[in-house]
Amino acid sequence: MTETATPPEKAAGHAGEKKPGAVPPWAEKAFIPVFFIAFAALPFVVDSSGGLIFDMTLALAYVVMALGLNIIVGFAGLLDLGYVAFFAIGAYTMGWLGSGFFSAVRNEEGLHVGVSGGVANLPGIHFNFLLVLVVAIIFTTIAGMLIGLPTLRLRGDYIAIVTLAFGEIIGRVAVNADEIRFSSLPIVGGPLGDFFGEEQVVTAGRQGITPVDKIAFPGLDPFTSLELKPWYWTALGLVAVVLFVNFRLRDSRLGRAWIALREDEVAAVSMGVPAVKTKLLAYGTGAAFGGVSGAYLGSFLNTVNADQFQFYFSILILGMVILGGLGSIWGVVLGAITLSFINFWLIPDVLNDVPGKLGLEFDMTQISFGIYGFLLVIMMILRPQGLLPERRRAEEMTHGEEVSDETLYTARA
Amino acid sequence: MEAASVPAARPAARGQAVRDFISKYGLILVLLILPVYYAISDLTGDEGDLSRLGNNLVDGLSNGAIWALVAIGYTLVYGIVELINFAHGEVFMIGSFVAAGFFGTIGLAEDTGTALLVVGLLVTLPVCMLASGLLNTMIERVGYRPLRSAPKLAPLITAVGFSFILQNVGLLWLGGSQEGIADLINSQHGLITIAGVEVTNGDVLALCVTIPLLLAMTAFIGGSRLGKAMRATAQDPEAARLMGINVDTTISLTFLLGGMLAGAAGIIYALYQTTIWYFQGFTAGLIAFTAAVMGGIGNIRGAVLGGLIIGFIQQLSDNRIGSEWTPAIVFMYLILIMTFKPSGLLGEETREAG
Numbered sequence: 001m002t003e004t005a006t007p008p009e010k011a012a013g014h015a016g017e018k019k020p021g022a023v024p025p026w027a028e029k030a031f032i033p034v035f036f037i038a039f040a041a042l043p044f045v046v047d048s049s050g051g052l053i054f055d056m057t058l059a060l061a062y063v064v065m066a067l068g069l070n071i072i073v074g075f076a077g078l079l080d081l082g083y084v085a086f087f088a089i090g091a092y093t094m095g096w097l098g099s100g101f102f103s104a105v106r107n108e109e110g111l112h113v114g115v116s117g118g119v120a121n122l123p124g125i126h127f128n129f130l131l132v133l134v135v136a137i138i139f140t141t142i143a144g145m146l147i148g149l150p151t152l153r154l155r156g157d158y159i160a161i162v163t164l165a166f167g168e169i170i171g172r173v174a175v176n177a178d179e180i181r182f183s184s185l186p187i188v189g190g191p192l193g194d195f196f197g198e199e200q201v202v203t204a205g206r207q208g209i210t211p212v213d214k215i216a217f218p219g220l221d222p223f224t225s226l227e228l229k230p231w232y233w234t235a236l237g238l239v240a241v242v243l244f245v246n247f248r249l250r251d252s253r254l255g256r257a258w259i260a261l262r263e264d265e266v267a268a269v270s271m272g273v274p275a276v277k278t279k280l281l282a283y284g285t286g287a288a289f290g291g292v293s294g295a296y297l298g299s300f301l302n303t304v305n306a307d308q309f310q311f312y313f314s315i316l317i318l319g320m321v322i323l324g325g326l327g328s329i330w331g332v333v334l335g336a337i338t339l340s341f342i343n344f345w346l347i348p349d350v351l352n353d354v355p356g357k358l359g360l361e362f363d364m365t366q367i368s369f370g371i372y373g374f375l376l377v378i379m380m381i382l383r384p385q386g387l388l389p390e391r392r393r394a395e396e397m398t399h400g401e402e403v404s405d406e407t408l409y410t411a412r413a
Numbered sequence: 414m415e416a417a418s419v420p421a422a423r424p425a426a427r428g429q430a431v432r433d434f435i436s437k438y439g440l441i442l443v444l445l446i447l448p449v450y451y452a453i454s455d456l457t458g459d460e461g462d463l464s465r466l467g468n469n470l471v472d473g474l475s476n477g478a479i480w481a482l483v484a485i486g487y488t489l490v491y492g493i494v495e496l497i498n499f500a501h502g503e504v505f506m507i508g509s510f511v512a513a514g515f516f517g518t519i520g521l522a523e524d525t526g527t528a529l530l531v532v533g534l535l536v537t538l539p540v541c542m543l544a545s546g547l548l549n550t551m552i553e554r555v556g557y558r559p560l561r562s563a564p565k566l567a568p569l570i571t572a573v574g575f576s577f578i579l580q581n582v583g584l585l586w587l588g589g590s591q592e593g594i595a596d597l598i599n600s601q602h603g604l605i606t607i608a609g610v611e612v613t614n615g616d617v618l619a620l621c622v623t624i625p626l627l628l629a630m631t632a633f634i635g636g637s638r639l640g641k642a643m644r645a646t647a648q649d650p651e652a653a654r655l656m657g658i659n660v661d662t663t664i665s666l667t668f669l670l671g672g673m674l675a676g677a678a679g680i681i682y683a684l685y686q687t688t689i690w691y692f693q694g695f696t697a698g699l700i701a702f703t704a705a706v707m708g709g710i711g712n713i714r715g716a717v718l719g720g721l722i723i724g725f726i727q728q729l730s731d732n733r734i735g736s737e738w739t740p741a742i743v744f745m746y747l748i749l750i751m752t753f754k755p756s757g758l759l760g761e762e763t764r765e766a767g
Contacts, residue, residue: 079566150748153755157497161706162751165744168699172741311699315573322570366585373577377556380571384563 502698
């Protein structure tokens with residue numbers, strides 16, 4: 001799929017011979033249906049219950065997340081190292097509103113909104129997946145803006161560390177809040193304790209909230225863990241929506257304001273770009289995508305476990321964005337698919353057998369982390385601008401080289 | 414912060430006074446919340462004196478000394494190439510591992526006599542420092558130098574890649590669990606007790622190694638020719654190159670120095686904690702990076718101050734709140750400090766944040 005797009009985009013990357021702007025605008029548009037038809041047809045080609053389609057579904061969910069982070073880091077230029085926070089909030093929204101976790105609600109009768117079938121009789125809170133998505137978007141947008149607030153006066157890597165701090169705090173709370181009861185919280189403890197029950201804790205910590213409700217759309221049977229096709233298509237649908245939003249935002253007034261802020265904050269502000277509002281919207285939008293994907297993954301993986309929300313997750317997603325090409329939408333899609341396949345398919349499934357075939361008594365899983373790191377290093381050194389760099393950045397890089405005779409750092413003094 | 418200060422500014426005179434007060438003393442107040450709270454609760458509670466707080470302080474300072482050494486590595490590298498060297502925590506971890514391995518090689522054990530022990534440790538220290546320093550230089554040469562003209566975030570990913578690789582090396586080296594090593598210096602043994610505050614062997618060791626190293630480092634950077642070249646390159650690489658400074662060598666030297674300090678921190682950590690494992694570098698890296706930013710990244714004194722403050726906060730939180738909440742508390746403090754003083758405690762205007 002991506003091969004079809006590579007030639008014109010690559011030409012944009014190597015701006016030496018060809019002008020970066022030379023890709024006609026219709027090429028990108030024409031590519032979209034090709035991309036989706038190819039992807040939608042994939043489950044018919046591969047075994048639909050096997051591991052490969054599971055990996056592909058996972059990859060699509062990561063595409064959604066990477067596109068969200070791309071808005072924050074790629075468009076608005078705010079380095080966010082705590083993106084896992086939004087994954088966590090989205091996943092917990094799914095866990096809280098779509099499982100038997102709050103078993104004591106309404107005298108163990110449960111609270112059901114928009115669900116039917118077997119789930120409608122279970123204790124706990126059960127919302128329809130679409131409602132969970134809406135709530136997850138609301139929660140993560142608010143969280144994104146809250147995380148954005150203290151970073152407004154900060155620049156560069158100070159933003160990175162503050163977002164990292166938020167990500168770590170949320171991760172810590174997820175792990176440790178299995179000891180915190182709603183009823184023991186200050187001020188709101190009383191009514192919350194009455195509603196959720198005296199013994200109800202906030203998260204299930206490392207045990208994880210499991211099982212989580214399967215996605216069920218109105219008029220369709222709930223999904224099952226045996227048949228992965230509907231999961232895959234749902235993820236593809238989410239990718240489609242997110243891609244659409246991404247393209248529309250990038251070309252909108254807001255998108256141009258993000259890029260202006262990224263390029264030169266002082267100049268942008270003096271031209272009348274409202275820095276606070278623009279930055280907060282970047283955080284909010286980017287976070288919302290993370291929440292959508294988090295809620296989806298909570299249901300797909302059937303668990304909301306505090307161990308999922310570690311710093312490495314933020315780095316994984318950031319790696320997808322940077323590897324693909326900061327700010328380049330198709331690049332990020334490609335980066336996300338590449339990295340998740342390396343992570344979930346190439347290393348565990350393919351490379352694992354290699355020592356066995358060579359007749360070596362050696363367990364590849366022991367060094368999977370190292371291989372992943374090695375691949376990151378190699379890919380970055382071979383293609384530092386990303387797989388499909390954003391046109392604007394590609395132009396800047398080549399343009400900049402023309403102006404100054406030799407950039408400082410390439411100098412061998 | 415911004416949102417909070419805007420409405421306060423409207424009634425001109427009083428709002429301005431409040432704002433001035435917050436920007437002047439807000440940070441100090443924030444930093445003092447926990448210690449003062451526990452001081453009061455100790456004084457009014459069962460204990461009636463400040464000895465527990467004093468113990469927290471001593472433990473915190475010696476832990477903080479380790480973080481300070483690691484944090485300097487971050488701050489030096491950031492100051493000169495504006496890169497968050499994610500692999501730095503792992504360089505520190507390798508320092509610990511080399512120390513543990515070298516103790517075995519030269520036959521240091523718990524029953525070694527004092528004189529031999531001191532000699533052994535004095536030999537091990539430069540070995541660890543050199544191992545970590547060279548490793549850091551190698552990483553720079555392979556992973557960062559080819560990417561100098563690349564987009565700013567590209568080396569960040571190679572740094573993460575190296576961090577994964579080194580963690581894997583550690584995993585293969587000593588396995589996936591916490592590994593106990595010989596308690597050579599009897600680190601928890603109380604050496605002296607002043608007014609209820611116990612100073613252990615480990616504390617003394619940490620401070621005895623850290624303080625001379627810090628002094629030497631400051632003297633080197635402040636006084637020597639190479640140090641001057643480092644400062645010049647950090648300030649303006651282009652101008653430094655025009656003045657005949659070899660920018661590449663200077664950057665390599667910076668990584669060497671940072672790595673050496675991380676190696677020293679590694680050996681102190683191994684002796685102080687007496688357990689090491691492949692994941693220690695990750696936590697240490699996060700904490701030390703936080704310390705560097707807290708103090709104002711690019712500033713060596715700031716990194717030391719940040720390290721000591723974080724060590725103290727950690728100890729307070731470990732001792733009073735519960736160690737499972739410590740990272741959250743440390744990061745909370747970081748956010749508060751960033752809110753009140755966006756450039757860090759002793760932050761200077763760096764090139765980018767100018």
